Amino acid sequence: MYSFLEVHNRRNTRSVKWDALNEVFQAKDVLPMWVADMDFKAPEAVNEALINRAKHGIYGYTIIDDDIKSAIVQWLQKRHNWKIESDWLSFSPGVVTSLHMAIQAFTDPGDRVLIQTPVYTPFYKVIESHGREIVKCPLIQKDNTYTIDFAAMEEKLQHVRAFILCSPHNPVGRVWTKEELEKMAALCLKHKVTIISDEIHSDLVFSNFQHIPIASLSKEISAATITCMAPSKTFNLAGLQASYIVTENKEKQTKLEAYFQKQGISGLNTMGNTAIEAAYRHGEEWLNELLRVIESHKNYVTKRLEEETEELKVISAEGTYLLWIDCSRLGLTSEELKAFMINEAKIGLNAGVAYGEEAAQFMRMNIACPRATIEEGVNRIIEAVKKRKS
Structure with missing residues (x-):
């Protein structure tokens, strides 16, 4: 087809x-x-939507309306069995931008941030460029795959403010199991560590595997988590600069959005808005x-x-x-x-x-x-x- x-x-x-x-x-x-x-x-549905929008010929200031939000809500429910509310959504030009904002919002200069290496290269810059310190918890390579060293992770979590999770993991290709996610989340809750979860590859999972948003595990975990997602990897839309953040914790969401405002970032571009809705409505x-x-x-x-x-x-x-x-x-x-x-x-x-x-x-x-x-x-x-x- x-x-x-x-x-x-x-x-x-x-x-x-x-x-x-x-x-x-x-x-x-x-x-x-x-x-x-x-x-x-x-x-093609995305391309047609963009062409039709361009035919209108006027590109003034744009809004993110309920149609766009409901498309995201329905997509997350259907593909990932995650029921969210539309008012949990915030918007960003990209997931890396969101990570930069989250690090500034939920940590202070000098704080330590945990990552599981080897990992997506911008994680390093996201931490260091804001005067925070990287704490590495290397994954264990075993039997042609990678696993988590939970003992090392717990020891390191005692000394950090935030944990950037890569789920599914880039570059090692792991789709974390429910048990793995629950263990990581439990340790973060125990040590009062904010979870910043990069889930941009969430839709790109092979047969016999299932992506589980870590925030979907419980309300307690959701309250401690900022989830960064986008249709960009899924539908090849990176150049349209459209992503979103799911934050159930209203205090955290307000604080995060304040950092976007400080950087002059508000809303998305017209084509990004159009693409999000078309992709999630018609791209399955x-x-x-x-x-x-x-x-x-x-x-x-x-x-x-x-x-x-x-x-x-x-x-x-x-x-x-x-x-x-x-x-x-x-x-x-x-x-x-x-x-x-x-x-x-x-x-x-x-x-x-x-x-x-x-x-x-x-x-x-x-x-x-x-x-x-x-x-x-x-x-x-x-x-x-x-x-x-x-």
Whole structure:
């Protein structure tokens, strides 16, 4: 019903992924499979809604009305079994912006903030740029997946003000179970730690797994949690700068919104508003097909890399469209590994070391692209590995 096979030319569209290759990789001939946006068109219903809005031709100040809010409320109920009220919603240009505001609202300069490494790279800057201190609780890599060191987490939570949760986790691909979420939440409640939950990948979960918003577990947990979400990863809308925050605790919500006002941030742009409603009202069938496509890509990449090389191991992914590849058997340093992928494989991936020093021999691969691109990328990697051995 939906075509995810077509290869679209994204060059010269001011695309970060395709038009910033020279700045990022110091090379123009790499195949970009890095930054987390898709090489697929957004759902046609979204494109039609944007075109129809543009035809009106007037772009004055805009509001976020009940239609937009109800679309979000209904989406969270249907996809994640999370019943929220529309007045819990606040709006932001992006999840990273929301994280910056939350850190300022709920911690003070000098406070410590916990993260589970390796983790999404902006988490580091979000903490340090505001004069807060990073406290790392590294995930445990075991049996081709990652788990949480709860003993270490409890020890560290005694000395922090906030915990930034990545759920589903980027880059390791974990979709946290109810039991894991309950344990993390219980520890945060015990030590009076605010939970700031980045759930931007919540809709991108593979079959046999289910995303559970941590705030949905109980009213007590909800009162301690700020949940940051968006349709941007789900429907490839990042450039429209539209996200939202769910906060049941009215005192916390008021404090958070005050920090947005201090930065002059209020509301979203006209096209972002239009896209949120259209995506959540009409994008579900498109998303279901996308998930089947991405899961087939995951299985294809995993099978080929593991059958045709001895050096590369794909960590088992439960969600997101980002594969976490263990390249340690290549025996390269982080800089050598990055150079190998750029200069020999001619592929642009995210270097694992950016997510944490413990991931120096990993690479992150974006598989949200047509099968032809996937096949080309895998062929380049395998050929480069084999050539290096010969």
